Each structure stands twice: as C-alpha cells, then as structure tokens.
Amino acid sequence: MSIVITQDSPGISDVPGFRVGATSCDIRNKGVERLDLMLIVADQPCAAAGVFTTNDVKAAPVRFSQKILAASADKIRGIFGNSGNANACTSQQGDLDAALIAKLSAEAIGAPDAAFLVCSTGRIGELMPMPKVASGIAAAAKRLSCEAIEGTRSAEAILTSDTRPKTVTARFVWQGQTITLAGIAKGAGMIEPNMATMLAFVVTDAAVAPAYLKSALKSASDQSFNCVSVDGDMSTNDTVILLASGASGVSVDESAESALRDLFQAALDQVCFILAEKIVGDGEKITKVVAVEIEGAKSRGDAEKIARAIGNSLLVKSSWFGEDPNWGRLADAAGYARVGLDENQLDIFYNEIPAVLAGRPLPENKPQWKQVVKAARFAVRLNLHQGEGKFRLLAADLTDGYVNYNKSE
Amino acid sequence: MSIVITQDSPGISDVPGFRVGATSCDIRNKGVERLDLMLIVADQPCAAAGVFTTNDVKAAPVRFSQKILAASADKIRGIFGNSGNANACTSQQGDLDAALIAKLSAEAIGAPDAAFLVCSTGRIGELMPMPKVASGIAAAAKRLSCEAIEGTRSAEAILTSDTRPKTVTARFVWQGQTITLAGIAKGAGMIEPNMATMLAFVVTDAAVAPAYLKSALKSASDQSFNCVSVDGDMSTNDTVILLASGASGVSVDESAESALRDLFQAALDQVCFILAEKIVGDGEKITKVVAVEIEGAKSRGDAEKIARAIGNSLLVKSSWFGEDPNWGRLADAAGYARVGLDENQLDIFYNEIPAVLAGRPLPENKPQWKQVVKAARFAVRLNLHQGEGKFRLLAADLTDGYVNYNKSE
Numbered sequence: 051m052s053i054v055i056t057q058d059s060p061g062i063s064d065v066p067g068f069r070v071g072a073t074s075c076d077i078r079n080k081g082v083e084r085l086d087l088m089l090i091v092a093d094q095p096c097a098a099a100g101v102f103t104t105n106d107v108k109a110a111p112v113r114f115s116q117k118i119l120a121a122s123a124d125k126i127r128g129i130f131g132n133s134g135n136a137n138a139c140t141s142q143q144g145d146l147d148a149a150l151i152a153k154l155s156a157e158a159i160g161a162p163d164a165a166f167l168v169c170s171t172g173r174i175g176e177l178m179p180m181p182k183v184a185s186g187i188a189a190a191a192k193r194l195s196c197e198a199i200e201g202t203r204s205a206e207a208i209l210t211s212d213t214r215p216k217t218v219t220a221r222f223v224w225q226g227q228t229i230t231l232a233g234i235a236k237g238a239g240m241i242e243p244n245m246a247t248m249l250a251f252v253v254t255d256a257a258v259a260p261a262y263l264k265s266a267l268k269s270a271s272d273q274s275f276n277c278v279s280v281d282g283d284m285s286t287n288d289t290v291i292l293l294a295s296g297a298s299g300v301s302v303d304e305s306a307e308s309a310l311r312d313l314f315q316a317a318l319d320q321v322c323f324i325l326a327e328k329i330v331g332d333g334e335k336i337t338k339v340v341a342v343e344i345e346g347a348k349s350r351g352d353a354e355k356i357a358r359a360i361g362n363s364l365l366v367k368s369s370w371f372g373e374d375p376n377w378g379r380l381a382d383a384a385g386y387a388r389v390g391l392d393e394n395q396l397d398i399f400y401n402e403i404p405a406v407l408a409g410r411p412l413p414e415n416k417p418q419w420k421q422v423v424k425a426a427r428f429a430v431r432l433n434l435h436q437g438e439g440k441f442r443l444l445a446a447d448l449t450d451g452y453v454n455y456n457k458s459e
Numbered sequence: 460m461s462i463v464i465t466q467d468s469p470g471i472s473d474v475p476g477f478r479v480g481a482t483s484c485d486i487r488n489k490g491v492e493r494l495d496l497m498l499i500v501a502d503q504p505c506a507a508a509g510v511f512t513t514n515d516v517k518a519a520p521v522r523f524s525q526k527i528l529a530a531s532a533d534k535i536r537g538i539f540g541n542s543g544n545a546n547a548c549t550s551q552q553g554d555l556d557a558a559l560i561a562k563l564s565a566e567a568i569g570a571p572d573a574a575f576l577v578c579s580t581g582r583i584g585e586l587m588p589m590p591k592v593a594s595g596i597a598a599a600a601k602r603l604s605c606e607a608i609e610g611t612r613s614a615e616a617i618l619t620s621d622t623r624p625k626t627v628t629a630r631f632v633w634q635g636q637t638i639t640l641a642g643i644a645k646g647a648g649m650i651e652p653n654m655a656t657m658l659a660f661v662v663t664d665a666a667v668a669p670a671y672l673k674s675a676l677k678s679a680s681d682q683s684f685n686c687v688s689v690d691g692d693m694s695t696n697d698t699v700i701l702l703a704s705g706a707s708g709v710s711v712d713e714s715a716e717s718a719l720r721d722l723f724q725a726a727l728d729q730v731c732f733i734l735a736e737k738i739v740g741d742g743e744k745i746t747k748v749v750a751v752e753i754e755g756a757k758s759r760g761d762a763e764k765i766a767r768a769i770g771n772s773l774l775v776k777s778s779w780f781g782e783d784p785n786w787g788r789l790a791d792a793a794g795y796a797r798v799g800l801d802e803n804q805l806d807i808f809y810n811e812i813p814a815v816l817a818g819r820p821l822p823e824n825k826p827q828w829k830q831v832v833k834a835a836r837f838a839v840r841l842n843l844h845q846g847e848g849k850f851r852l853l854a855a856d857l858t859d860g861y862v863n864y865n866k867s868e
Contacts, residue, residue: 107794107802139790139802141819174787175820284795364773364857365865372866378583381548385516386693393516393548410550411584448773450859456774457781 063201067295075186361445472610476704484595666705770854
C-alpha cells in the first residue's frame, strides 16, 4: 500500500465531490485581466477543518471563517477565495463584506442557506470592491466544473507575488477504493507590498468527521506550514482549510483500521509538506532554501526556538545569499534563542560536513563546507547534546532583491 | 543645576583619575595601520559595574570579565579593549587568552596584581593573535595619558564597521565641585561580517560603591542600550562597563542627597542614551533612524514586545528604506507580537499625523504622513488604549546595502 504523489497536478479538480471555478474581476483595480477570484464547491455539504493565523490582528475573513467553522463544521458547502485585497484592518465594514461574500457565494450556486468559508489575500487596509466581487462570484459560479483546466485556474486565482501556482495531489488505494487528497496554496511570508498571507486549501473524498479532520489537519500543519519561514513575518490572513466530501465512500475515523488512518494521515502530511516546500521555494526573490535542523535540544520547543532564531537572523540569511558558510553567525543566533545551550557541547554541520564539534572549530573542513553552501538547497544542522528535542525549519536566504521589492508599495 | 552635554568629546580622557592609550598591532592580520587595541587605566583601583550580553554563547572575554567583576568590583584597575577579533567560540584556549590579556595589561602598568576587565570585538571563531596582542598592550601602556588626542584614539581603537567614533561627556556641578562622566562606544547589531558586538565604556570621577554603581548602570542601560535595534541580532560580546574613580571627591550613594543622586543618574542616563543613539545612527548601511513608540499597552513588557516586532520586521524595515508609509505592516507586526491587542482600539501615527484611529484607516491623511517618512529621523507611534505600558525602541531601516555588505566574509 503506497501513496502516489503528483506534483503540479490540476489540484482541487482531481478530487471527486468537488467543482471549482475561477475568474478575473479586477479586484486590484488595475484594468488588467488576471485571475483573482475562485470558488471551491462541494456537491453536498461536507466536513471541514481550519487552521488560522494566531496574529492578534486577524482579517475579517479569518474571523468570519472561524465563526462559521465553530457553528457548522459538519456542513460546509464551499470556499470563496480571492487575491488582490486581504480585507484586513477594514473595521466593521470588513466583517459585513466577508459575510456578504459568503451569502453571495451561496446564492450563486442556488443554495442560499449554504455555509461558505471566505479567504482573502492582498492589500491591507482597503475595503473590498464589492460590486466587482459580486460579479466575480456570479462569473466563477457559472464556470464551476471538475475539469483540470478549471483546477489550474483556481490555483492561479489565489496567487499574489508568487511566480507559479502550487498544487499537489496524493492518492492511495484502500480495499479496492481510491482515496484522493489534493491541495493548492499561495506564498508564505508577507509577500507583495502591503500583502498578506499564506493560503492553502486541501480537499479529499474520504469521509471524515469534523473533529477527526481537525486533529489530522493540526498535526499535518504543525509539521509543514508551521515549519517554514521566508521572512519571519506572520500575516493577518494565514489560513489552511481542509474539506472532506466523503465521495469515495471510505470513512476515516477513530473506529477505522489503523492502517487506513495511518495512510490518510501520511497522505495529508505529504500534501501539506509539499505545499509548504513549494511556498518557501517560491519565496520573494530568494535564491536558496535552507533546512535548519536542530537536534539534541532539551525539548522540541527549545529546538524550535533555535531553528527560528537562525532562520530569521538577517545576518545568517544574508550570508546564505552570499554563499558564505559563516558558522559563527549560526552559533551566535543559536545563543540568543537563550535555551541554555552549552557551546562546549555544540556541533555544527553543513549537510554532513562538520564545521564545529564539541565547541571546537574545524577550519580544515572549510573547503568542503564552502562547496555545500553553493547549492540551491542545503542543510545546516546543530546538535546541542542536551536531550532528544528536534525541530526542522525550512528557511530562505535574504537578498537585496527582497529589500528592493518590498521597499515600496 | 543642570547637566552640560558635550557630543563628540575626547571621551575617557575628559575624566579625572583615568588615563588612556591606544595603538595599532594588526590584530586583523591585514598589514594595514589601524588602531585596534586600547587600555583605560584608573590611577587607583576603583569601583566597577558591567552589563553583559545574555546570549547563551558568550565570548571568553565576557565570561572572564563577569568573573572578575563578581570577585573584585571594588578594585578594578582598568579595561583592555580590542577590535578585529572577538575571542568568541574559541573554546578553552579563548579563556586562557582572555586571562593572559588581563595579566599582561596589569604587568604593563607595573601593577602585576591589578584586576583588569577584558573586552573584545571582531571575528568569531578565531584565536587571538597573542604575540601581536602582547606587543600591543606594551605599546598602549607606554602611551597612557589624559590628553584629548589619546581619548579620541582609544574611541577609534574599538571600532569595527562603524564609520565614526562615538563619544560623549556630561558634566554637572555639585556644591562647587564638577562631576564628569564620559563614554565611548562602538556599533550595535552584528556589525561586520563575522563581527560581533556593541561595546560601551563609561567612566566617572564620582565616588560610587559597586552595588550602587551596578544598579545605576542597569537602570541607564535598560533605557538606552536595551532600547535600540539595528538588525535584531544580539551578539556574543555585547558589554557595557562603568568605572568610578572617585577623583572628584564627591560620593554618590544611598546616603547622598536625593538631588545629587538624581543628577548623577540623569547624567549617566544621558551618556548611555546618546551613545545608544549614535550606535543606531551609524548602523550598517542604514538610511533612517525610526523611533518606535508604543503606548497604552497593558504593561511595559507588552509594549516592548510590540516595539521589537515592528522594529525587527523585514517588511517594516524595507518599507522605511523605501520611504513607503505602510501602516498595514505596522499593524500586522504589532499583531504577531500577540499581546492581545484589539485592532478596533488601535491608533497609528507617523509623528503627529494619525494614519489609523480606533482601527479606522484615515487615507485622507496619506499625503501628510508620506512627507513624515521622507525625513532621516521620524517616529511611528501606536496607542493600544489598553493600559499604561510604554516602550520606545530606536530602530533602523533595512537596505539592499546591508544585505550586500553582509552577504560574505
């Protein structure tokens, strides 16, 4: 029994029980044709789960979707998504607009009482252009289909400064029945100027109750979306949604065989991890993806603190850009995570090449580790020798291109 | 009774009871004449206090100086300082070298049992070139004087990527007697490639016992050196030292009149604050110094968290560089400090111009706040309306020049 992964798949349209439709309605008000609005619609109300930004400043659609999920996680009919405007910091009008978008989406599919989730990404602090959005919803609803082309278009419609759509499909067979999971995502980090957000939508045709779905999604997110960092900025709109149509007829819940449960979780983990990797790999103006692997910490929490200190250090990130294997900056950043590391026990590796062992620099290895950092992807690994705590963060370099790209609106 | 501040003064040599000497001994091994080693020597053993990095990875001289201060804070004879090598991540040999440096310094002034503090800044992970350092100590000791030129030279000797020396002198009169405080500093942030450190040395001719001196320095540092950020990276070597010679004959302690104690503290606060401001203003390749003023938080700690989230956000700092008054990024960064702010109560100002009041954007003010951010110095101010907590952080912008400067050794 194995899981088959298709990278850069059509995405949502791969999964029985769902249709998608995307359109361009000029939410950015730039007068150019660009896909910027999409609907994912389940054939029947279905189970849903979400993971949201923990930022104190949550965009209106985040607040709205959290409320809908709290009340109706067993009967969500679909997801509205748009790029170009985040509907964040938009005060009470933003809340009214998010609710109206959900209502318009439900009406557009002829089910006025259906529950829709709403996800937006784009500029902060500007009201949604509601007349455009309303006509966009109607247009997207007319296009709803399960054809691959519409899947691809919907993955494009949520992009902001991303350079390419991000999709993946996972399939496995259980007792003769194929179960499919597919996901689409848009870039992490605070992406475009004034832009917010990582968005990911994953759907499956397994039948999964909301509580089980939520814990499965939480677990997958903790090992994927929560382990990547482009610029360390957490947005107002970060959202991951998982819908389960049940169209396969295969139930995954506490009473299912553990082999099935394991397969489902592994497939979900892979979908989320691949989307997260694509997000880092397409980070703004980056040239390197670096895995920061911490081991031997007293706890996973300690390991995570060190990984984030390293992965978000301007000096470390600048040195990655310069292909400069500067282990002193790694040690320094690890130290200011202040988990009580002992530098006399610290090992530092570039891939498998040791740069420091038990606190002692190995300058004779420098030619080798200088080679390691020339690759577009490599790992830095620190072992603290203090316990069993581990954490792996996918991070990116910091480039002059990033600064110049983000310096103005 | 007022305090007279002299910016860009000769520094240490302004203060009775101290002599300084600086020399160049090619610690960087580049074969160029550059001041890189200095001694500050008190005429008599004197009281001392220090504030040090809280990084888990402390350089050998930090560990050494902490140990000396713990044992002999009432009889410190002087400070050794150098640039070019941080003596950090240098294992046991680093500790031996720091101790030997102190011993050589004491011997060089003919007082082999005298206690010296040791402060180093520069490259991480390389052993000190001890023969060069030894000859440098001898040369600096020969130059010891209280002339202004030697004060200026000593301020230069601790610089790394700083573009100018940082000095200040404060004087006030108490019952006919002048009390002087003077300080020198070098740049904050992790400055040069592989470089560490903020260093500041302050001396006074007041007579102050070590315990009082320590609490006075702690208080001054908390409002100065601990309220600045260039790149958010805390170094392995950050050190602030305060020596009190007593040469003025005026005692400042718990039993002194409160007016005298207040004057001394105010003078010390100003010396530290001015040095901290100079450090930010000379941050690597910066173009803006921005005061991030948080008020109305539930506590000072909450206000500090928000100020640091804003002051260290790559997106915020990039937008300052671009003179782009992007308040959405301020709100977003404030939100991910996660102190429980309510965006519907949030005010955001650029200097005195409101951009957001009670969560409501004021786009009509944009022409005015766009003017504010064109200045080399301005303030962003957030009021949370949740309490009395305040914090003010001096931060800098992030430039393409910073990334390119730091991308390689």
